[in-house]
Amino acid sequence: MEMKNQNRSKFLLIVRVLRALLLNECDRLNRMFSLRVVKFNRNQFLKLGNLRIARYESNGTYNETISRFKEDLKKSMIKKDALRKTVIKNLLSDIKNNEINNNEKNKMNNEFQIYDVIQKSIKNHEDSILEFEKSKREDLKEVEMNELKVLSEYLESLPVAKKEDIDLKLRKIIEDLAAEDKSGKFHIGKIFSSKAIPWKNLEEEWKASLKAVQHSVVEIHKEMFPGKPKGSA
Structure with a gap:
């Protein structure tokens, strides 16, 4: 009886996925599966049992760099390093948004795109520092400068041209x-x-x-x- 219920549940799930695909309701698929590194797209698919779902295409260096960021995030949480934790969380969020854009354009994720993401964040921090200097907010300026140091550290560690x-x-x-x-x-x-x-x-x-x-x-x-x-x- 339990096996029949499991098969029925699996069958209903497949029907829902197929229906969503036929109706081009990719957003519904994304809500059905809370997969952090997967975005449904009808053009690119990865087999998962009887289902077919999309995935981001990334090279080895990209995956290794993301893994290192996540490992550093864990270490910062253990050490209660709030500054580094905030920087890495924001960085991973920006990288995730970039992945979504790349997937829509069928572009490969690589270390050069991580470089662009970090460089953009650095530019935003530099602009914020100038603004806080003008408004004489030394406390906020110091936070931005400390975060900038962490970002620069990660930028320098990437295997790309300086x-x-x-x-x-x-x-x-x-x-x-x-x-x-x-x-x-x-x-x-x-x-x-x-x-x-x-x-x-x-x-x-x-x-x-x-x-x-x-x-x-x-x-x-x-x-x-x-x-x-x-x-x-």
Whole structure:
């Protein structure tokens, strides 16, 4: 009798899942299964018994990094390190949101995307520090600075190209492009269209994310040609 009830429950669950899939009600599936690393999508599926559910595609380095973050979170809770615990929790939440966006775009999760997530958080903290300085909130500024140190620590630990190395390559390329330009106006667009930068293969050749390189281009261009609009130099 108990076996029949179990089979009936399994059958009803399968019917509910199939119905939701047919009706394209992926949100209902996500509510039915509280899986933290799974998002239902009709385009990508992973077999689970007689069910088929979606999963995020991630490389080994990405998974290892996430595991390390989670292990550090456990350690921070044991040590009652509230600061590090908060930073890691927020970081994992941001990474999760990024995973959802990647899954919708059928993009692979990798260490370069973790770099972009951390870099964005660092930028937000730097902006907050400036705001707290203006409002003379030294207490809040100190919290942001301490969190910034933890984020910078994790950023440096990633197996990707360092900002200094990226900037060194870009600076040489930009100097050469500017020297070759005979028009008297050096547009930043010439950097973004330059074949000297492997735009479509940055992760493999430069070990850098597209966003990281784009940010450095704008930063270096502004430094080399101060007071000029982005479109020209």
